Amino acid sequence: xxxxxxxxxxxxxxxxxxxxxxxxxxxxxxxxxxxxxxxxxxxxxxxxxxxxxxxxxxxxxxxxxxxxxxxxxxxxxxxxxxxxxxxxxxxxxxxxxxxxxxxxxxxxxxxxxxxxxxxxxxxxxxxxxxxxxxxxxxxxxxxxxxxxxxxxxxxxxxxxxxxxxxxxxxxxxxxxxxxxxxxxxxxxxxxxx
Amino acid sequence: xxxxxxxxxxxxxxxxxxxxxxxxxxxxxxxxxxxxxxxxxxxxxxxxxxxxxxxxxxxxxxxxxxxxxxxxxxxxxxxxxxxxxxxxxxxxxxxxxxxxxxxxxxxxxxxxxxxxxxxxxxxxxxxxxxxxxxxxxxxxxxxxxxxxxxxxxxxxxxxxxxxxxxxxxxxxxxxxxxxxxxxxxxxxxxxxxxxxx
Numbered sequence: 001x002x003x004x005x006x007x008x009x010x011x012x013x014x015x016x017x018x019x020x021x022x023x024x025x026x027x028x029x030x031x032x033x034x035x036x037x038x039x040x041x042x043x044x045x046x047x048x049x050x051x052x053x054x055x056x057x058x059x060x061x062x063x064x065x066x067x068x069x070x071x072x073x074x075x076x077x078x079x080x081x082x083x084x085x086x087x088x089x090x091x092x093x094x095x096x097x098x099x100x101x102x103x104x105x106x107x108x109x110x111x112x113x114x115x116x117x118x119x120x121x122x123x124x125x126x127x128x129x130x131x132x133x134x135x136x137x138x139x140x141x142x143x144x145x146x147x148x149x150x151x152x153x154x155x156x157x158x159x160x161x162x163x164x165x166x167x168x169x170x171x172x173x174x175x176x177x178x179x180x181x182x183x184x185x186x187x188x189x190x191x192x193x
Numbered sequence: 194x195x196x197x198x199x200x201x202x203x204x205x206x207x208x209x210x211x212x213x214x215x216x217x218x219x220x221x222x223x224x225x226x227x228x229x230x231x232x233x234x235x236x237x238x239x240x241x242x243x244x245x246x247x248x249x250x251x252x253x254x255x256x257x258x259x260x261x262x263x264x265x266x267x268x269x270x271x272x273x274x275x276x277x278x279x280x281x282x283x284x285x286x287x288x289x290x291x292x293x294x295x296x297x298x299x300x301x302x303x304x305x306x307x308x309x310x311x312x313x314x315x316x317x318x319x320x321x322x323x324x325x326x327x328x329x330x331x332x333x334x335x336x337x338x339x340x341x342x343x344x345x346x347x348x349x350x351x352x353x354x355x356x357x358x359x360x361x362x363x364x365x366x367x368x369x370x371x372x373x374x375x376x377x378x379x380x381x382x383x384x385x386x387x388x389x390x
Contacts, residue, residue, distance in 0.1 A: 103212070103295075103298060103299050104212070104265070104267075104279075104281060104295065104296065105210045105211070105212040105279040105281070105299070106210070107208060107209065107210050107277065109206060109208075135206075135208045135210075135277070137210060137269070137277070137279055139236070139238055139265075139267055139279070139281070140236065140269070142238045143236035143237060143238045143267075144236070146238070148238070149238045152238075166206055168206065168207075168208060168209055168210070169209055177299070177385065178211060178299065178300075178301050178381075180382065180385065182209070182211055182301075183301060183378055183381060183382050183385070184382070185211075185272065185273070185276055186211050186272060186276070186278060186301060186378055187375065187378045187379065187382070189270075189272025189273055189276060189278065190272065190278075190371060190374050190375050190378065191375060192272075193230070193270070193272075193371055
C-alpha cells in the first residue's frame with residue numbers, strides 16, 4: 001500500500017506536497033517497521049513551517065490581555081494596532097521569517113536598555129521585556145504572551161536588533177550536537193533532582 | 194515590572210538551556226511524562242485537539258482521552274542556577290512530522306514513549322531519530338504498573354539496535370521519568386564517545 005508522504009521516505013517516493021502531508025492521516029496500523037539500510041538515501045528534508053505558520057493567536061481573551069490597562073499614549077505606537085484581528089502580523093509587518101535563527105529553547109532575557117521603560121515604544125515590547133526579566137525560552141515567550149511561534153520569533157529578532165533583549169548562547173541554533181560538558185552538567189543536574 | 198539588579202542580570206545572562214525531545218504516538222502519555230518532572234505546568238504554543246477529532250484519530254485503546262496537543266508542548270526543569278532543561282513533546286499526529294526537524298535541532302536526544310498495545314504508533318519517531326542520528330531511548334510506558342511484554346520481545350518487534358536502551362516507565366511518576374531521562378543522557382554520552390573513537 002502506498003502512503004503519500006509516509007515517513008519511511010524510500011527513494012522512489014515522490015516528494016510530498018503540503019496537501020499530501022495534511023491528507024496523510026493514516027495511523028499506520030498493521031504496518032511493520034523495516035530497518036533503513038545505511039546506504040539508502042535519507043528522506044527528503046521536510047518542509048519547515050515553524051517560521052511561517054499563519055495561525056491566529058490562541059486563547060479567546062488574547063486581545064483583551066494585550067490592551068494596556070493604564071494606557072498612556074506612546075510615541076511611535078502604530079494606530080493600526082487597533083485592528084485586533086490582524087494584529088500579530090501587523091507587528092511583524094507581514095514578515096514571517098525572523099532575521100535571527102532562534103531555536104525553540106533559545107533563551108532570551110531583557111537587557112539593561114530593555115529595562116528602561118522609555119525605550120519600550122510598544123505594548124508588545126513591554127510585555128516581552130516584563131516576561132524576560134528572568135531568562136525565558138523562545139517557546140515560553142510564544143506560549144505565555146500568547147503568540148504563534150513564528151510571530152514571537154520575529155518580535156524577538158526585532159527586539160534583539162534594538163538591544164532590548166539579549167540572546168543567550170545556545171547549542172541548538174548552531175545545529176551542533178550538545179558538547180560533552182553540557183551533557184555532563186545535565187546528567188548531574190537530573191541526578192540531583 | 195520586577196526590577197533586576199545588575200549582578201543578577203549578569204548572572205542570568207550566563208544561563209544556558211538544553212533540550213530533550215519526547216516523542217511517541219497519539220495518546221501515549223507525552224504530556225504526562227513532561228508534566229511529571231516539569232517545574233511549570235506544561236505549556237503549548239499551538240492548539241489543543243479535543244474529542245472533535247475522534248473521527249480521525251484512533252482513540253480505541255485510550256477511550257478516556259478526550260484532548261491532546263496537536264502542536265508541541267513543553268516543560269521546564271532548572272537543573273542548576275544557570276542551566277535550564279526544556280522537554281519538548283513532538284506533535285502527536287504524524288501529519289505534523291515536518292515540524293520535528295526544528296524540534297530536534299541541538300537536542301541531547303529523545304525519549305520515544307511506546308504503548309505496547311499500539312506498537313506501530315512509534316515507528317515514525319524511531320525511523321526519524323535513526324535517520325537523523327539522534328540518540329534515543331525507548332520508554333516502555335507501563336500503564337497501571339503492568340508491563341505486558343518482555344523487553345526483548347519489544348526490541349525484536351521494534352527492530353532496534355541492541356545498544357538502544359529500553360526503559361520501563363510510568364509517565365505519571367516523577368522518579369520514573371527522571372530515570373528515563375538519565376538513561377537517555379547516559380546513552381547520548383556513550384554514543385558521542387563511540388562516534389569520536
